[in-house]
Amino acid sequence: MHLAEIAVRLRLLHHDKIAFGPGKADLLEAIAQTGSISQAAKQMGMSYRRAWQLVDTMNGCFAAPLVETQTGGNQGGGAVLTQNGLQVLALFRKMEQELLEQSTSYQQQWKALLKP
Template identity: 60%
Template sequence: MSNKPHKHLAGSHLKVQARLMLDEEIAFGPGKADLLDAIHATGSISAAGKQLGMSYRRTWMLVDSMNRCFQQPLVETATGGAKGGGSQLSALGVEVLKHYRELQAAIDLVTREHFPVFQPWLRSSPLPATA
């Protein structure tokens, strides 16, 4: 089976993303992975949120959710002082992020293999919402 898109669906893109659910709460997913990457890069929860275009409150809520869902915090924070506070990924946070990125890469590979099956059934773009 060819992986070339049909002409009328050249813009179509099938995207499948992994979410780790703990009961009804999203323990980890693509947005939280991006947030961990940004915290690692900036050393700050608030700077990471700004980098991702998230409000301060939303950023802290996501960190809190991750830290509540895992047996150990994924993000560790330091309080102020002469140098100010800061945040970093815990050892578990580094491991969770690494394995999540590997899982997503495997899902992306499988998605590319199966996209030709779904492609003929998809519209070139979604219809407008009716409500």
């Protein structure tokens, strides 16, 4: 028998756009790890175009960009998280963890209300 689990998915909305959420947080972490939007996209199993769209949305929603890119040259291009990007990512992960911890106190109540 599968027991009920509480899963919290936090999303930050800015006007009509999802400015930040779990997928964008994962993408920022992958960019920080690989130093590249294309490598981050590959690691996450998404197209470069989709990854770039997500970065563009994030950069457009925040007061300062979260990701900066360098154009190619002999060593190729690259991408780095800005200080703002690091701050947004850390704040999101902290808030996400706190929400998860708080929501577990409701686990038994939800189990009682759901079908077995």
